[in-house]
Amino acid sequence: LNIAVLAGDGIGPEVIEQALKVVNAIGKKYNHEINLTHALTGAVAIDATGNPYPDKTHEVCMQADAVLFGAIGHPRFDNDPSAKVRPEQGLLAMRKKLGLYANIRPTLVFPSLLHKSPLRRELIENADFVCIRELTGGIYFGDKGRNETRDKAWDVCEYTKPEVDRIVRLAYEYAMKRRKKVCIVDKANVLETSRLWREVAQGIEKEYPEVETEYLFVDAAAMRIIQWPEGFDVMVTENMFGDILTDEASVISGSMGLMPSASIGLHTSVFEPIHGSYPQAAGKNIANPLGTVLSAAMMFEYAFKLMDEANEIKDIVNKSLAEGVVTVDIADGGKAFSTSEVGDWLA
C-alpha cells in the first residue's frame, strides 16, 4: 500500500503522526506492506520551495495509491488574502492536478458527544448523512479578474455536463448502498449553472428508480440542515455551495474534531480530517487525532477496498471514546490525554 503523506501546517504533523501509528499497526496485523512517502505542502512548502504544492509533491501523490493529508494554512497569511503565494493555492492546485472531483463528508453522530452539539439532542440522535461536494469546478476555477482601473471584479462560475454527470452519478451509487435518498442542492431559480445541474440530474434520476430524489434550493438546504438533519441521506451539490453547507453540517454533530473526509480523484484520492490547521494548538500535543485516524479508515475503505481494516479502525476509535481515552476538547472535565497518548493507545 503506497501512501503519500502530506502532513502540512499547524497541527497537521501531530495528528498525521498518530494516524500513521494506527496505519502501521493495521498493516502489521493484516500483513500489508505499507510504504509511506512524505512530501511538503502548505506554508511549510512555501518556506522551503516558494510553492505551496511543489512539483515534487505532485509526483509523490501521482505515484501513490492514496494520499493522507493533515491540514494547511498559517495565520501569517490570514490578514492578507491578496498575497501572491498562499497555502490555499496549494490545496486548489492539488485538487485540480489530481482531479479530485468529489469531496465526501459523512456527518456522523457519536452518542457520547451529543451534548456537544449546538442542536437539541432529539434533532440529531439519528442524523447520518453524507455531503458530496463537487471539488474541481464552479466559481473556484472559472475565470476571475479586475478591469483596468481595478474598481470592478468578477468571478465566473462554470460547469459542463460531464462534470455534473460524474458527481451526481457518484451520489446515486452512494445512495444505493445507503438509505436510497438523494438530495440535489442548487439555486435553479436564479443560476444557469444550477439549471444545467438539474437537467443532468433529472436524466440520471430516471436510471435509479429505486432512489428517492429531492431538489432543494441552497437557501432552503441551509435551513433544513439545522431544522431536520435526520431527513438527509446523500446530499450532492456544486463546489461553493458545498463549501458552505459541509461546514455548516460538520457543526451539528458536535464532534468536528472527529470528522473525516475523502476526496475522490481521477489519479488518486486524498483523505483528510476536516478541522484545518488550528494554529493555536500547534506543537502543544493537545490536538484531537481522531478525525485523521477516521480519515485513514476511509482510506482503507475507499482507496484500498479493505473493509475489515477500515472497520477495525472505526471500532478502536469508538472504544477510545467509550473508555474516555480522548484529548482535552472532548474530555469534558475528565482526564485529558495528549495527542500522542491517544495515538499510542489506538495503535
Next chain:
Amino acid sequence: LNIAVLAGDGIGPEVIEQALKVVNAIGKKYNHEINLTHALTGAVAIDATGNPYPDKTHEVCMQADAVLFGAIGHPRFDNDPSAKVRPEQGLLAMRKKLGLYANIRPTLVFPSLLHKSPLRRELIENADFVCIRELTGGIYFGDKGRNETRDKAWDVCEYTKPEVDRIVRLAYEYAMKRRKKVCIVDKANVLETSRLWREVAQGIEKEYPEVETEYLFVDAAAMRIIQWPEGFDVMVTENMFGDILTDEASVISGSMGLMPSASIGLHTSVFEPIHGSYPQAAGKNIANPLGTVLSAAMMFEYAFKLMDEANEIKDIVNKSLAEGVVTVDIADGGKAFSTSEVGDWLA
C-alpha cells in the same frame, strides 16, 4: 403616508390584510393620513398580465413612500426552474428596478418561543444580530448563459467598488447605533470579487475607529451562526452568501413566522416578512401575520422615521405573544387564534 401594497401569492394577501389593520389603527391614533395603493406581483400578476412585476406595479411602487410586500411563489412553478416566466423573476426585477441594494434582516429572539429553536437555549438567549445582504449585484445579476451545444453553462459574479462601498457603509452606520461590531463575510481566499469587497471594507473600517471589525470566510460564518450566534452584531455580505446565511440565521430564533425584513432602495424601500408564500396554508386563515406586522413596524421606523409608531407596533406584538393571542404555529397546544383574529386583536 403613501404605501404601495403588494400582497402577492399564497398566504401573502391574508397576512397583508392583518398588517393593514394595524397600519390603519396606528394612522388613526397618531393622526396620519394613510394612502394605500394595491398592485399585482408574483403568480397572480403572471395570470393577469403575463408579467410577474408589471410596469403598472412598478409605477405604483415608484410613487410610494414605502412598499408593503406579502410573498411570491406558487407550487405550479416549482418543478420547472427553466420555465420562461416565473414569479421569482418579478422579485428580481423589482429589486433591480427599485434599486433595493440592501436587504436587512434582524435575528430576533422572543423569550416565549426559545424552546422552538433547534439550537440549545443557552446559545441563543442573548442572540440579537442583523444580517445585511447586498441585493442588486453579484451572481444574481451578472451575465449567464450556455454554449451552442447547451452542455456548458456559466454565471458571472460581478461587483464594483461603489456597490460594495454603499452597503458596507450602511453596515457601519447600523453598527454605530448598536453594539459597534461589524462582521464582513466573504471568500477572499478564493474569489476576486471578495478581495474587492475586502479592499473596500478595509478603507471604510478606518473611518469608523470605534467599530470593531471582523472578517470571516463564508464557510466559517455558516458554522459560527450555529455555534455562537450571540457573537454577531451586524453582519454584511454579498448577494448569494447573504441568501444562504440569512435563511440559516432565520432558523435559529425558532420564530421564523415572526421575522420581518426591510429592503432599502434608491427609489423606495420594501418591507416584507421572510417566510414566503407558504402555499399549503393559503386560504385557511391559519398563517401567522406577525412577521408582516413587524415588517410594518420596520416601515414606520426606516421609511417614515416614526419611532413611536414603530415601537407601539412592536409592543403590541410582544403583548400578543405574552397573552397567547397567536396562530397555531406558535400556540403550542394552547388555544390557536386565526390569522384574522390575531389581526383584529392587534388593531
